[in-house]
Structures are given as C-alpha cells and as structure tokens.
Amino acid sequence: MAEPPADQLDAYRGDAGLSHGELWFRYFELGGMSTALEVEAFLYGALEPTRHDHDVIAHALNERFSELGGNHPVPYVEDSEDA
Amino acid sequence: MTVGDGPLAGFAVGSEGNQAVLSVRGDVDILTASSFAACFEEVIAKGRPSVVLDLAGMDFVGTAGLAIIASAVRRLGASGDHLTIRAPSAIVVRFLEIMGLEDRYRLEQPRSGSTSLGPEQTVAVSEEHEATTRRVQGLRRVTAVPADDDVVDGALRLVVALARATVGGADGVSVSLRRHGLLGTVAASDQTILDMDANQYATGEGPCVDASVTGHWFHVESLDHELRWPAFTPRAKKLGINAILSTPLLAQNQPVGALNIYSRTPAAFRAKDQELASVFATEASAILTDAGAGVSDEQLASRYQQALRTREIIALAQGMVMERDGVGQDDAYAILRRTSQHSDQRLRDRAEDIVASAGRHDPNLAAGR
Numbered sequence: 135m136a137e138p139p140a141d142q143l144d145a146y147r148g149d150a151g152l153s154h155g156e157l158w159f160r161y162f163e164l165g166g167m168s169t170a171l172e173v174e175a176f177l178y179g180a181l182e183p184t185r186h187d188h189d190v191i192a193h194a195l196n197e198r199f200s201e202l203g204g205n206h207p208v209p210y211v212e213d214s215e216d217a
Numbered sequence: 218m219t220v221g222d223g224p225l226a227g228f229a230v231g232s233e234g235n236q237a238v239l240s241v242r243g244d245v246d247i248l249t250a251s252s253f254a255a256c257f258e259e260v261i262a263k264g265r266p267s268v269v270l271d272l273a274g275m276d277f278v279g280t281a282g283l284a285i286i287a288s289a290v291r292r293l294g295a296s297g298d299h300l301t302i303r304a305p306s307a308i309v310v311r312f313l314e315i316m317g318l319e320d321r322y323r324l325e326q327p328r329s330g331s332t333s334l335g336p337e338q339t340v341a342v343s344e345e346h347e348a349t350t351r352r353v354q355g356l357r358r359v360t361a362v363p364a365d366d367d368v369v370d371g372a373l374r375l376v377v378a379l380a381r382a383t384v385g386g387a388d389g390v391s392v393s394l395r396r397h398g399l400l401g402t403v404a405a406s407d408q409t410i411l412d413m414d415a416n417q418y419a420t421g422e423g424p425c426v427d428a429s430v431t432g433h434w435f436h437v438e439s440l441d442h443e444l445r446w447p448a449f450t451p452r453a454k455k456l457g458i459n460a461i462l463s464t465p466l467l468a469q470n471q472p473v474g475a476l477n478i479y480s481r482t483p484a485a486f487r488a489k490d491q492e493l494a495s496v497f498a499t500e501a502s503a504i505l506t507d508a509g510a511g512v513s514d515e516q517l518a519s520r521y522q523q524a525l526r527t528r529e530i531i532a533l534a535q536g537m538v539m540e541r542d543g544v545g546q547d548d549a550y551a552i553l554r555r556t557s558q559h560s561d562q563r564l565r566d567r568a569e570d571i572v573a574s575a576g577r578h579d580p581n582l583a584a585g586r
C-alpha cells in the first residue's frame with residue numbers, strides 16, 4: 135500500500151491543535167531522533183521520513199487525539215503493509 | 218503618518234475632515250495585535266467623538282484582532298462616541314453580531330478607488346498569504362513575543378462567547394487558566410458559571426481542575442451519577458448544573474487551563490458538541506501558545522526532564538522486546554506501539570509496565586540499567 139502523503143500528517147497536526155514545536159517535543163519524548171527542523175520538513179513534504187519516523191510522529195498525534203477524547207485516526211505505515 | 222509597520226501589517230493614522238482614521242493593511246494576528254491596539258488607542262484619543270476604522274486593506278484578522286475591535290466598539294458605543302467601520306470583512310461583521318454589538322457602530326461600504334480586490338487577485342493574495350503564514354510560523358516560534366494579558370484575555374472572552382453561541386446544549390461557558398501557580402477564571406458567560414468554577418477551585422476537585430492538571434478532557438453526562446468529585450458535585454447541583462464538558466488548554470504542550478462548558482440538562486452534549494469544544498479549546502491553546510502564556514521556565518525545564526525520562530523508559534522497554542523476540546530496533550518499537558494502541562495505554566505507560574514486570578525478575582532492569 136502507498137504511504138500516506140506527508141501533508142496529511144500536517145493536516146492531522148492542525149486538527150490535533152499542536153504547533154510544529156509541540157509535535158516535535160512529543161515525538162522527541164516518544165524516542166524520535168530527528169531534529170525539530172527535520173520533523174517540520176517531513177510535515178511539509180520537503181524530506182521523506184523513514185517509516186519508523188513516520189510512525190513515531192503518527193503515534194505522537196494519536197496520543198494527543200486520545201487526550202482530546204478521540205480515537206487513533208492517524209494511520210501507521212508499518213501496519214499498512216502487505217506483510 | 219504610519220505608526221506601526223512591518224512585513225505583515227501596517228497601521229496608518231490619518232484624518233478626514235474632523236474625523237480620525239485608522240487604516241489597516243495586511244494581517245492582524247497575535248504578532249501584530251499589540252501594535253494594532255496601540256494605534257487604535259491613539260486614533261480614539263485623537264478623534265473622539267468621531268473615529269473611522271478603515272479595514273479595506275486588511276487581509277486577515279485573528280481572534281486577538283477581533284477582540285480588540287469588539288472592545289473598542291463597546292467602549293466607544295458606551296461613551297456615546299461614533300465609530301465607523303469601513304469595508305469590514307464578513308467575519309468582523311459576524312463577530313460583532315455574536316457579541317451583541319451590531320448596532321453600536323456604523324458600517325460603511327468601501328469607497329470607489331479603494332484597495333478592494335477582484336476575484337482573481339483575491340486568490341493570488343490568499344495563496345501568497347498561506348505561503349507567508351507558513352514561513353512566519355517558524356519565526357513566530359522563535360520570537361514568541363509574549364502578548365500582554367489584556368490582549369490574551371480579550372481573545373479568550375471571544376472564544377467563550379463563540380462557544381456559548383455555537384455549542385448545542387451549552388448554558389454557560391468559561392475559560393480557566395493557571396497564572397502564577399493559581400487556577401482562576403479568565404472569562405465566563407455569567408455569574409452561575411463563575412460560581413461553578415470557584416467551587417472547583419475551592420474544593421480542589423472537579424472536571425475543570427482535573428482537565429487543567431492532567432491535560433485530559435472530562436465529560437460528565439449527568440452529575441446525578443457522578444462519584445469522582447464528592448465535595449464539588451453537591452455544590453454544582455445546588456447551582457442547577459447537571460452536565461459538564463471540560464477540555465484542556467495547552468500552552469507549549471503543557472496543560473495550563475480548561476475550556477468548561479456547562480448545561481442544566483442531563484446528557485446535553487453530543488459527539489458533535491464535543492468536537493466543537495475541542496475546536497474551541499484548540500483555538501484557545503493556540504492563542505496561549507503564541508502569547509507564551511502560563512508556562513514558567515521551571516515548568517519547561519521539568520517538562521524536558523520528564524521527556525528525557527520517558528525516552529529512557531521507552532528505549533529500555535524497546536531493548537527488552539528486541540532481546541525477548543529477537544527483532545531489530547524499529548520492529549521492537551512497532552511491537553511496543555501496537556500493544557500500547559490496542560490496550561489504549563500511552564506508550565510511556567506501556568513501556569513502564571514492561572520494565573516493571575521484567576524488573577521483578579531482574580533488579581538491574583528495574584533500576585533502569
């Protein structure tokens with residue numbers, strides 16, 4: 135299955151009410167290794183995240199959606215493969 | 218004379234006959250709101266009793282700008298002075314209507330030869346605007362000029378008024394904010410709502426307090442069946458409130474307060490209302506984050522320490538899964554993440570459980586080695 139486009143992640147970020155800085159902080163907290171600038175570039179589609187990076191960002195967003203009373207709407211790349 | 222100017226907005230103070238005119242160009246957002254307020258004050262002082270606010274060149278107005286306009290309309294209307302708003306955008310008109318100020322000012326359509334744009338130009342400007350916004354977001358984070366509390370409070374009062382008008386079943390709305398370590402109400406739609414908040418601060422419990430502390434939302438369908446807050450619940454019932462929706466507000470990712478929506482009717486809030494509440498809480502959080510509100514340096518430092526600790530715990534659990542299942546680093550992370558998702562546990566909590574359970578067999582792991 136094709137990977138979800140990066141700008142979709144940025145749309146989810148907007149819906150979750152997180153600034154780029156806040157999202158990076160949560161990503162960092164969950165073990166992410168990329169810099170804030172790199173994460174911003176992933177979201178704008180200027181850099182391609184690794185599948186792992188993509189999923190850590192997705193999970194940071196999903197945990198935020200949980201806090202707001204929602205489910206986990208952001209899809210994971212690792213779970214969408216025909217493995 | 219141009220008083221406040223910059224790449225994003227310009228405010229020109231001039232006069233027409235015996236009227237003072239403030240012409241606005243560009244974006245009135247949280248970055249430019251304080252210059253806008255200062256220029257507006259200057260024009261009001263100079264122009265009384267007749268002031269014109271010319272919005273023909275304004276591309277964008279954010280909540281802070283709307284709050285400033287609404288407050289000026291209210292003030293000038295109350296003192297019997299005349300405010301004319303020239304060429305306001307639909308959103309300005311609509312906001313003033315929601316605030317009950319539609320008959321407090323005179324609306325003037327743009328004069329011929331003013332800067333109104335044709336449809337094609339408008340599209341080009343809005344694309345340009347979007348690009349500018351994206352570029353500015355980085356800058357905004359770095360500069361993070363703290364807006365003064367008055368501008369922030371005005372914007373939050375507007376959020377309260379909007380939430381009150383649009384969330385179905387809402388009988389009252391408030392915003393609680395932690396300032397100088399104390400939780401207080403910044404904006405509330407009426408006295409009962411102020412009392413509802415005050416009762417929670419006094420007892421130290423309730424959905425507003427819990428949302429402000431934990432950063433999680435709380436929905437009370439009906440206080441008739443509520444057991445979580447034994448001291449607060451009877452006080453709330455006495456005030457006639459039955460259902461509560463408290464959504465956390467975050468500034469720089471740290472819970473600093475809550476948007477509280479109250480109803481006299483049990484089960485008044487539906488899924489759509491919860492979504493709306495979350496939209497308004499998001500807006501309020503963005504205002505607070507932009508203003509650099511509510512978070513002290515010590516709080517930020519402790520948040521970083523906590524983040525580092527969380528990383529350690531997750532890395533530790535990840536290492537244990539790698540060893541246990543014979544998988545690589547990323548696969549181990551995916552396994553952890555999936556179990557966290559399926560058990561509806563935060564990744565940190567899941568990792569802590571794994572580390573703790575293994576620690577019972579191996580004291581080195583429990584010590585975080």
